Amino acid sequence: xxxxxxxxxxxxxxGALATYLWRGFGVAVGSRIDPQGRFFAWLSCVAYAxxxxxxxxxxxxxxxxxxxxxxxxxxxxxxxxxxxxxxxxRNVFLGCVAGSGAIAVAASMP
Amino acid sequence: xQTDANTAPSPARIGFVAGARVAVGTxxxxxxxxxxxxxxxxxxxxxxxxxxxxxxxxxWALPGQIVMIELYAAGAPLVAIALAVALANLRxxxxxxxIMPVIALEGRPAWRLYLAAHWVAVTGWxxxxxxxxxxxxxxxxxWFMGCVLTLWAGSLIGCILGHLAAGIFPRPLSLALVFLxxxxxxxxxxxxxxxxxxxxxxxxxxxxxxxxxxxxxxWSLLLAGLGGGTAGFLLARWLR
Numbered sequence: 001x002x003x004x005x006x007x008x009x010x011x012x013x014x015g016a017l018a019t020y021l022w023r024g025f026g027v028a029v030g031s032r033i034d035p036q037g038r039f040f041a042w043l044s045c046v047a048y049a050x051x052x053x054x055x056x057x058x059x060x061x062x063x064x065x066x067x068x069x070x071x072x073x074x075x076x077x078x079x080x081x082x083x084x085x086x087x088x089x090r091n092v093f094l095g096c097v098a099g100s101g102a103i104a105v106a107a108s109m110p
Numbered sequence: 111x112q113t114d115a116n117t118a119p120s121p122a123r124i125g126f127v128a129g130a131r132v133a134v135g136t137x138x139x140x141x142x143x144x145x146x147x148x149x150x151x152x153x154x155x156x157x158x159x160x161x162x163x164x165x166x167x168x169x170w171a172l173p174g175q176i177v178m179i180e181l182y183a184a185g186a187p188l189v190a191i192a193l194a195v196a197l198a199n200l201r202x203x204x205x206x207x208x209i210m211p212v213i214a215l216e217g218r219p220a221w222r223l224y225l226a227a228h229w230v231a232v233t234g235w236x237x238x239x240x241x242x243x244x245x246x247x248x249x250x251x252x253w254f255m256g257c258v259l260t261l262w263a264g265s266l267i268g269c270i271l272g273h274l275a276a277g278i279f280p281r282p283l284s285l286a287l288v289f290l291x292x293x294x295x296x297x298x299x300x301x302x303x304x305x306x307x308x309x310x311x312x313x314x315x316x317x318x319x320x321x322x323x324x325x326x327x328x329w330s331l332l333l334a335g336l337g338g339g340t341a342g343f344l345l346a347r348w349l350r
Contacts, residue, residue, distance in 0.1 A: 008161050008182065011191055015178035016168035018196040023227040026206025027220075033207065040204040041307065045346075046339030047200040048308050049315025051299055053334035054177055054198060056316045058292035061323055063183035064154035065281075066288055074289075081293045082300060092297045099293035100286040107282035 069106055077102035125249030129256030132241060133264075137233050141261050142268035144172060147290030149272025151176065154288045155183045159273045166269050170262060171231050174199040176291060177331065186328035197335040206230045212242045213250045226251060229258035306349065311342025 033039055058066075059078050066074060081099025088094045145166065152162045157179060165175050174195040181191045206227050214223055238254045245253055276284045303309045315338030322330035 005158075005161075008157065009164065011178055011182045011188060012161055012165040013168065014188055014192045015165065015174055015195040018192045019169045019171050019174050019199045019202065020228060021196060022199055022201075022203040023206045023230045024224055026203040026208075026230070027210055027223050027227045029203075029207055030210065035204045035208045040207075042340070042343045043200045043203060045307055045311040045343040046197055046335050048299070048302075048311040049318075049338030049342060050177075050194065050197045050200075050331060050335030051173060051295065052312040052315040053319035053331050053338065054173065054180065055292060055296045055299060056319050057180060057323060057331065058176070059296070060320065061327075062292075063180060064151070064288060066154075066285060069285065077289065078293060078296060081297065085297050085300065090301060092294065092301065095297045096290060096293050099296075100289050103289040104282040104286040107285045 066103075069103070073103070073106035077106065121246060121248035122252040125245060125252035126256035128245070128249070129238075129241075129253035129258075130260045131256075132237055133234070133257040133260035137237060138261055138264035141233050142264040142271075144291065144294055145265040145268030146272035146275065147287060147294060148172060148175060149269040149274075150276035150284060150287035151272075151291050152179055152269075153273050153276040154284070155179050159270065162269045162273055163266060166265055169195075170229065170265065171199045171202060172291070173295065176295075181328065181331065184327045190328050190332055194331045194335070197332060201232075202230055205232075205235050209235055209238060209242075209254075212238065213254045215247055215251060218251075222251065226254060229255070229262065231258070231261075234258035234261050305346075307342060307346035309342075310345050311339050314338035314341045314345075 059074050060071065062074070077099045080102045081095045084098035085091065085095030148166075149159075149162055152165075153159075165178065169175050169178075177195050177198045178191055181194055186194075209230060210223055210227075213226065234254065234257050237257055238250075242250050242253060272287065276287055279287060299312060303312060315334045318338045319330050319334035322333055326333070
């Protein structure tokens with residue numbers, strides 16, 4: 001899809017402000033909120049849930065050219081990456097190589 | 111900074127150089143590699159290099175940057191983008207709170223810390239939490255800045271390489287490049303699933319997103335995050 005430059009910059013700027021908000025908030029609250037406390041524990045749960053939802057979207061419902069591959073190829077590559085990661089002493093690099101390698105192989109098939 | 115050129119180097123200079131030196135090897139390479147993936151992903155979703163660099167300069171927190179592009183490509187309203195990016199980057203708040211007492215120098219104006227906070231991100235944070243407490247207090251803020259500015263430079267170089275590569279690589283390779291970020295985040299997430307609270311949040315967040323996405327593509331990320339995170343938090347407390 002094509003974006004108008006001003007809209008895209010607006011989205012990027014809004015994203016940057018939404019990001020700095022937390023960094024500044026962290027400085028401002030300082031020692032008034034316990035980082036090990038319940039409030040930050042809830043924030044961390046929400047952050048992990050967003051991350052999980054994001055990963056699911058990127059793999060199961062991609063917006064870009066990954067959508068040209070069948071869903072089974074994308075999900076299969078993700079599973080392969082997870083298996084490689086768990087078998088190879090939880091090595092993130094090797095897991096990434098396995099997953100992306102599987103995508104390259106799937107995309108090369110006629 | 112340095113008051114007299116003839117005296118020994120200032121603590122700020124010593125700290126800055128030492129921080130940069132710690133960052134320049136593996137940490138900068140790993141971060142650059144993930145931004146190579148981001149550059150490729152962004153190009154695949156129609157972003158020019160200028161926007162990729164703008165986003166990395168102003169935001170510099172990968173999950174939020176990917177959320178921004180993902181939702182924009184899905185045609186989500188700007189409000190949904192702002193909220194979802196904020197949720198994806200929530201972890202920066204406690205990180206920022208924890209690191210400030212390490213790098214702050216008493217009697218210095220607070221704006222310096224608010225400025226430094228812009229570069230609070232996982233890699234530099236972890237390195238500073240590890241090495242910072244062992245350095246004299248006068249060197250620490252500069253140490254942090256030397257470290258994060260080096261990592262930031264590596265990220266920008268990665269963006270450029272990834273964006274260029276996505277245009278040159280044959281299709282299988284460029285798809286592999288675009289897939290790099292999703293798979294990298296998935297493995298990082300898997301690596302972090304030690305306690306039950308996180309595991310439940312991840313399962314609930316993913317499940318809610320899978321159900322909502324076909325109906326509400328613009329809002330599924332936000333609702334899955336808030337709903338799944340809150341459900342995971344409460345369930346884990348209830349199960350205990």
